[in-house]
Amino acid sequence: MTGEPPSDLIRSVSRALRVLEEVSRAGRPLSVKVIARRCELNLSTSYHLVRTLCYEGYLHRRPDGDYLPGPQVAARFHEMAEAFERPPEAAAVLRQLAAESGHTAYLAQLADSRLLVLDVAEGPRSPWLEDLQAGLETAPHATALGKALLLSLPPHIRRGILTEYGLRRFTPTTPVSVEDVEEELSGLRPGQVVEEHGQFRDEVACAGAVVPGTQWAIGISARGLTVPELARARLAEAVRDLARSVG
Template sequence: MRDPQGEPSDLIRSVSRALRVLESVGASPKGLTVKQIARRCELTVATTYHLVRTLAYEGYVARREDGTYVVGMEVSDRFRELTAALRGPASVTDVLRKAALDTGYSHYLARFISGRVVLCAVAEGPRSPYLEDLVPGFDDGAHATALGKSLLATLTSEQRSRYLRDWGMRPFTQATIVTPDALETDLAAGERRAMQMEIGQFRPGVACASVLAMADRDPDRRVVVACALPAAEMMTSAKAVRARLTATARAVAGALIEELPGPNGGTTPPEPPAARR
């Protein structure tokens, strides 16, 4: 989502137009002709033709035999690079994989990036239901997932209100919290138990729990760790889940701190749950 008021004075229009073309093609899996792209991007056909040819030369779009254009392989290469950057050091991935292996639950790493909740890494566990929507880059269900709640809980109430106004509170299930007041109550309960959680709010029959791994004055350096499990197991083993998640969060924090410059990089790991109560 672009902020018109935040447009830089030195914006390069041709680059901006090329990105709009790429976005338009990417949103159309059946492919688009140059004329269709021009209409969607509100550009002249001549301008669109030059932009499309340039993107095709660079590999970001590909022309099919019927004359339509689809996304090119260079986009997938950039996505792989993005997910690798989001994951952080290999030691963090190792921690998540070990936690998934030890518990059987899928584990997730999330953080703020430019003010948005972003899922950065996933380690699948055999005992967790597969959640195809929880992939790196996911950011539209913060109010319905434990990892999103953990990050939202680090914001002020005013910041949370602004976030929810910008990104909405989509009802994923009948149990999804869809009002700011109800979310505030839910977050407060999570703070008291030293673990944010949801049961059936993102997907029926699935529960998710999350704890803060790293706190920081800079929101973009706050990191949370979460796990997903069958809802029935959460109902009977929440304390055990919290204990394991807290240990995993400490291990993640240790791995991240090793990568930061200076003493702790100015970052403060969270207190253990017992100390915060």
């Protein structure tokens, strides 16, 4: 939640969304008492909210009485991912990049100051990264995809996105201030391939670049702390291929 609440805020809707967000981010089943405490709601209100969310399919009640996200969350997730109008050749370009380089390829975009991975083509020379899967939001300050997209923005917009999102530390080398990110990007030109080495995951390196004339970025990941030169070259070719396909 950002900014001041609207004057016509419907508090019951706001509370229900708060409950849904808390259960979704918990990573484990939660009891109603825990939900109430974390959401700062009284127990009676929490019971009403979780029963309503269960009825609508947004929460699932386990036999022991604890709650998990329900199937309607997954349905909305897939609908959101499909709503983005990807370049028509994007999937083919990602598959070709993964096949020729052997590295997992990603397509991402900034939407409402959030970095979203929209498509993935898996490659055997890359680790499986649970936070870089199709439809997931990830960290713009710690990923090559995010840095490439940030590089294409005016500095004041870039700073606003970083400040709003926050700079969570993922590894000992993650940049944790706006100034750190700005210093990394200062020697690069928009459109260049951007790399990060162990900032998002230990012993993983990534490279990314924006597709000229679009708001999309393509990236790859690699085991270890270097991106192989051949993989980097294939990434640059994929960016050019997708730019040509969108005219």
